[in-house]
Amino acid sequence: MPELAVLAEVVRSGFTESVHYGGAVGLDPSGRAEVALGPVEAPVLPRSSAKPFQALACLTAGAALAGPSLAIAAGSHTGEDFHVRLVGELLSAYGLGFGALACPASWPEDEATLHALVRAGATPSRERMNCSGKHAAMLAACVANGWDTASYLAPGHPLQQAVRAVTEELSGEKAAHVAVDGCGAPLFGLSLTGLARAVQALVRAAPGSAPRQVADAMREHPEYVGGTGHQNTELMRALPGALVKGGAEGVLVVALGSGHAAAVKVIDGSPRATTVIALDVLRRMGCDVTGAAAFESVDVLGGGVPVGRIVTPSRTRP
Numbered sequence: 001m002p003e004l005a006v007l008a009e010v011v012r013s014g015f016t017e018s019v020h021y022g023g024a025v026g027l028d029p030s031g032r033a034e035v036a037l038g039p040v041e042a043p044v045l046p047r048s049s050a051k052p053f054q055a056l057a058c059l060t061a062g063a064a065l066a067g068p069s070l071a072i073a074a075g076s077h078t079g080e081d082f083h084v085r086l087v088g089e090l091l092s093a094y095g096l097g098f099g100a101l102a103c104p105a106s107w108p109e110d111e112a113t114l115h116a117l118v119r120a121g122a123t124p125s126r127e128r129m130n131c132s133g134k135h136a137a138m139l140a141a142c143v144a145n146g147w148d149t150a151s152y153l154a155p156g157h158p159l160q161q162a163v164r165a166v167t168e169e170l171s172g173e174k175a176a177h178v179a180v181d182g183c184g185a186p187l188f189g190l191s192l193t194g195l196a197r198a199v200q201a202l203v204r205a206a207p208g209s210a211p212r213q214v215a216d217a218m219r220e221h222p223e224y225v226g227g228t229g230h231q232n233t234e235l236m237r238a239l240p241g242a243l244v245k246g247g248a249e250g251v252l253v254v255a256l257g258s259g260h261a262a263a264v265k266v267i268d269g270s271p272r273a274t275t276v277i278a279l280d281v282l283r284r285m286g287c288d289v290t291g292a293a294a295f296e297s298v299d300v301l302g303g304g305v306p307v308g309r310i311v312t313p314s315r316t317r318p
Contacts (some may be wrong), residue, residue: 005038007266008273012300012308022250022267025192026281027200029259033193034285043176043189044265047247048076050187050195051134052202053170056214057163058137062144064093065137070217071224072133074245078227079108079128086224087127090136094143101126102153103135103183110227131183133224138185155186164188170198170211182248192263199253200261203243215243215255231275231295238292246271254278260287272298273310280312 010018023038033040055074059065065073069090077083091097106129108114117128126132138159142149147158154160155178167188168174177189190198205211218225219236225245226233232244241257250266252274262281264274275295282289289296300308 002036002039004267006313007037007264007277008310008312010273010300010308010310012302014308017300017308020250020266020268020270020273020277022265022277023192024262024264024277024281025196026285027193027196027261028285029200029204031197031200035262035281036193037281040192040263043191044195044251045177045179045181045187045189045249046195046253047181047187047249047251048131049199049245049247049251049253049263050167051075051131052214052218052243052245053167053198054134054163054185055137056170056202056211057159057166058141059213060166060210061141061159061162063137063140064144065090065140065217066213067217068221068224069133069137070214071221073137074214074218075133075225076130076232076246077133077224078110078113078230079106079130080110080113080227083133083224083227084127087132087136090133090140094140096136096139096143096149098125098127098132100139100149101129101132101135103129103131103185105129109230112228129183131181131185134185135183153184153186160186167198170201171195172197192265195251195253196255196261196263199243199245199255199263200259203241203255203257203261204259218243218245235275235292235295238295239289240291246274250274252278254282256282256287258287260285276310277312280314284314 004021025040026035105124171194173194175188202215222236249269255261298310299306
């Protein structure tokens, strides 16, 4: 197996302070791996980067998802009020309330919303958890099929079996490992190449098909994939036609309208350089990512001002 690659360097005042290792793969529109850094055939846990595949399984199982509701099913929202309203509307359409959600209670990731809730004396809730849109979609699919809603997170549940089948079909791989995600849902391990192949399949699917509906909903409603100021949301706005979905522990997938796709796994689990790395992979394949110039490096601060950058080895050192 190839050794872990140096994917990004943290350079402070001209000194390399830290290094992020891992793997990254870039596929051309035909599916060929044009860029392969590190162990791209080794299994990884895709974490929330798998949400578009889970949303597709819910859609094809009969959940009435479209536009914003399909985007939030595939997203990791920041818990803002407009996110919670949509989750509530989706559940209500199937005769359910927030109490049916089996994801853990959480504070919202959006700081302004968090502060407002604390001032109001609120407590963490399931609907504010960033996976509540996915869970609402899963419950909707269960109701549509008459499946048990109390056990919808069990790996053997018909819904989760459908998720596994969709994931394996899109990736062209059998699940390498079955784990439990942070929200309690089953999680299916894939190679980085398989993960890139799966997200590429969404953007390259025929217009109007179910996979393409997922991709289009995410791209047309990026505020439901993340939220106000969220990097996934802002990167999709900067690169029209791009599908972007991050996951915990340093995972990120990006697929362009051209059909090029990239998948990244930073082995230390930090997400701070994943966007920089993914854009570098796309650039190496000749993709036009000039609209995302603001995302191609991350400032390193000293005394509150930039004194360096987080960059990929192929970029000019600060």
